[in-house]
Structures are given as structure tokens and as C-alpha cells.
Amino acid sequence: MNNTLGTETAAGRSAQGALQAGGAVSSASPAARATKHRRRGRVRMRLEITLLSGPAIIMFLAFVIFPVVLAAFYGFFRWKGYGPPTDFVGLNNYKLILTDPAFQAVLWHNLWILVLSLVIQGPLAIVLALLLNQKIRGRALIRILIFVPYIISEVIVGTGFSLMLQTSGAVNDLLEHIGLGFMAADWLADPNIALWTLMAIISWKYVGFAVILMLAGLQSIPEELFEAAQLDGASYWQIQRRITLPLLGPTIRIWAFLSIIGSLQLFDLVYIIWGQYVSGTAGTSTMAIYMVAQGRNAGNYGYGSAVAVVMFLISLIIALIYQRFVLRRDLQGAVTEGVH
């Protein structure tokens, strides 16, 4: 990364080398002409940086960061969304949220979904990736086809599954046809089953994504390692356990992070299949459903904003804990890369 600073002449370039080495700009080049040139180069560079990065940063701050800050402000008011908020209630919204049994229930659902997603999809994806990593015919086609559920929108997945899983739907019908009629159930409304139905649909939709990530991770492991282990007489399963899994670690940890964030913000699927009311009794509603129902649909934007802040803080805390204790090693390169 020696020559990334932007100046168009060789003089500017050598000056830049000095700047990077010690930051001592003034001692870098004694020639007045070169200094002038360099200064003009630096002004020009600053202008370029501003012009090129300005629009993206403004958009990002205005529509990603600012709304979260704004939510923190609105969260202190009882406010219907019209005119400026005036009814300051302090931390009352937060007190209501945290003591509301309905919110505790949805938080619990979210945590269940988070844990179950990791426990179900993780091992499944690793095993499938190991299987598909073998040189079998049609491997490329298989990789495309298992990715299809990930591409389809959650609205369509939800619409399709809610039709199939009705009590008189295709799934129960199929079970009867193959002689498993006793297994037919009310997949969506029975509170004992609904969460597991949701987990099955989530796994169906997202496991292909996990497999593709794991396959990429597997392909970055140098082949020599396997050959060496084989020469030393290691069995297939020994190789997987001692070499593949440890070296797949970074991929697994990144996937788990994406899965955790996804679980915490789960909305579309539940909203489409169960709707905002049924999801409560079926035991599948999530924090995002609660936020939409209590905030927008009830017209309480102050309260809804407070829920958004709580959701954001929960996600942030979980993400920070995860990064601190699990992702630390992997992210050292990724996040600080830009500094060097």
C-alpha cells in the first residue's frame, strides 16, 4: 500500500513516501517548486476525497444513522406522529416495554429462534457442504439449486408455505397419501408446533446460503493439508475433525454472526404467515412484529420508536459480545484493514 496517495507526478510520489514514513511533510522536499506542486496536489486530493465519498456518507448518515438517533429522541415522548412531540414521558415508554409480558414473550421467541437457527442450520450446513465438496457430477448445478430458496422473497415463501401448511393443505394431504396420516397436524395455529414449523421454514430458506458460505470456506483450505494427513494415515473423519473443522472456523463464525443478526430482525416471514395477531397466540411473534403492531399499526410512534431503540440495543449488545469473544480474531483483518 505504498502508492495509494493520489498525486500525479513523481515528485509528489516521493513526498508522499516521506509523509507515510514519518508524517514530516515539511522536511520531505526542499525544492520550493516541488512543495508548491505537492500542496496543490494535496488540496486537489482533499477535494477528490470529498467529492467522491461525500454523497455516500451523507446518504448513509441521513438514512441509516440519523433515524436511529431520532428514535432515541422520540422514544422519550408519548406521540402519535403528528406535529412536534410535546408529551415528554421520560423513560416511561421503556418501563412499559420491559414490563410488558407481550414484549418479554417476543424477546423470548427471538432468542429461541436465534439459538435454534444456529443449532439446526450450522451442523446441517457443515455436513451438507462436506458432502457437496466432493467431486461429484453436477456439483455446480446442485449449488445453484440449493440457493434458490434464498433468492425467493420472504413474502412469496410465506404465501406458499401458509397455503401448504393449512390443516386441509398439501402437507397434511401428502402425509395421508404416504400412510403417515397420524402425523398430520395444525402446523400453523397449534402453539406447541408453530415455532418448530417456523424453524423448519427458516432452515429451508437459509440453509442454502450457509452451505454456499461453508463451501467457499472449504475451498480456501489448501489441498496439501489433506494430502499430508492422508499420508500420515488419518481416516476421513479424523481429517474432517482435526483439519477441516478448525480451518473452517472463521467461515462458521462469520456465518453465525449473520445468522444472529438475521434472527433478531426476523419479520417478513412471520408477518406474512401468521399476521400480527395470530402470531401472538401461536407463539411465533418477534420483536419486529411487536414494534410494527404497537408502533405503526396502533399509531403510537413514540412507543414504536422506543421499541426500535430497545431492539437496536439488544442487537448491538449481542453483536458486541459476539465480536469481543468470538469474532475478534477474524475481524482483526477485516475491520482494521482500511487503516494500513
Added chain:
Amino acid sequence: MTATTAVPVRPAKQPKARGQRDKPEKWGSPVTYFIALLLIAVCLAPVVYIVLGGFRTNSQISTNPAAFPSPWVFKNYAAVLTSTTFWGEFANSIIVALVSTIGVVVLGVMVSFVIARYDFKFKGAMYSLFAAGLMFPMVIAITPLYLVIKDLGLVDSLFGLIVPQVAFGLPTTVIILVPFLRAIPNEIEEAASIDGASRLGFFFRMVIPLAVPGVVTVAILSFIGSWNNYVLPLYILNSQANYTLPLGVQAFSSQYSTDTAAVLAFTSLAMLPALIFFAIFQKRIVGGLTGAVKG
């Protein structure tokens, strides 16, 4: 890689000195094929159900929910394909997805270029800012985001979808494009500067053409993300004339909840464009995601 131990596809290559160790090979492969086929069947069955269901009548569906069309009927698809509602929502989805994608790509390439190839004090902070954006999914920010859009007077307009989608698309774009642009060899930049090209000239004449593969990946992800977005249109759009397809599917399925066959036809036509798009560009999507994880 693991294939050398577990797959008998090329048994000749492996000397049979360690006969016992190779035992799993013998049955490993058929099992692999079986599991792969099972996996594909599970992945595709719901999709096939939706598509085939559109070719059936409601009485076929209610008497025999899990069965093939007999006879095949085309009137459900014909009805959707001749409805102005479907094509209006289709056009809205296309407009929003295209403009959002162009916005994400243009702004994303510009800022990624700065982070990747300029050296300045806030470079690391800038990268971390966008990287942190990955922790702000749109669903979490939707309530305050809606209030911001409302204050800007963009509620119930397609522009009100495009602007936030561009902003929320930037983190992924930056994460994917920065390593990509950084990988362009410095020699090329030096050669350009010797030839008298300025930094911006280098950007337009060399970087943009060289970055095309990365840009295509980013563009596809952005397009599909926009095409499938549900929560933002749910908040922003009020009038049916402005609906995008995900809202349209939901509205159609609640409006015609008794006409299952029509709902299935509408749903499968709404998913078709994303699938075609994916079929054309699948290599880039799968490859781009793997690249992003490695980077």
C-alpha cells in the same frame, strides 16, 4: 479435496495400498448422490408446488391438495398476465430496483474507490462506519426511518423506497468493493500517471472497467434485495397504484383468499423475474458472496 479419500470417481489415481482406509469410498458416493437429490427435492418442492398450483383449478386443489394438475388449466396465469394490477406492480418493482441499484453502484464505487486507493486520516474510520452499518438492518430502523421519509414528504412515492434502499445498500457494497478495488495493482495506476492521467482520469478510464465484475456482483445483490424488499414498502406505500410486487402478492392473497389457484399463479409470476435474474447471473452471486466472506 476430500474427494480423494471418499469418492470412487477416480479410483485409479489412488494406489490401493491402504485398502481398509478406502472402504468408505465404496458406498460413500451413492449416499452422497442420494442426499444431494433429497436436498434438491426439499429445496425445490415448495417452488414446484406454487408453480404447478397455478395450473390447477380450485376444485382440484381442494379435493387433492398435493397432486399434479389434471387437466392442466392456463386460465389462472392468463388472468394474471392480462391484469393491469400485476403489470403496474411489476413496473413499480422494476423501476425501484433499477434506480436503487444504479444509486447503490454509483455512490458505492465512488466511496469504495476513496477508501481503497487514497491515503488519509479518516480512511479507517470511514471503512468502520460502513462496516458497522451491517449491524443496522432495515427492519430495526424502520419506524424512525418512516418518520424521516414522512418529514421529507416522500411517503407513498417510489422515491421514498429508492432513497433508503440506496443508503442501506451501501455497507454491503463497500465491504465487497473495497478489497476488489484495492486488488488493482499499483503498477497500473503508476503507468496511468506516467501517461499523464490524473487520479480521476485513472478512476474513470482504468478503475471502472477493471471493477466491472465486482460491480456486477454488487448490482445483482442490490437488485434482488430491492425486488424482495417487503418491510419498507409496507411502511412507505399507501395506494395500490404504487405497490411493488411483494405488497401486491400480499394484497392479492388476502383479497382473493378463497381463490387459491389464482393466488398461486400470481405468486409464481411474481417470483419468476428474480429466479430468471438469478439463473442468468448465478455464477456472480454465488462467487461474489464467497469473495465477500473471504475479504
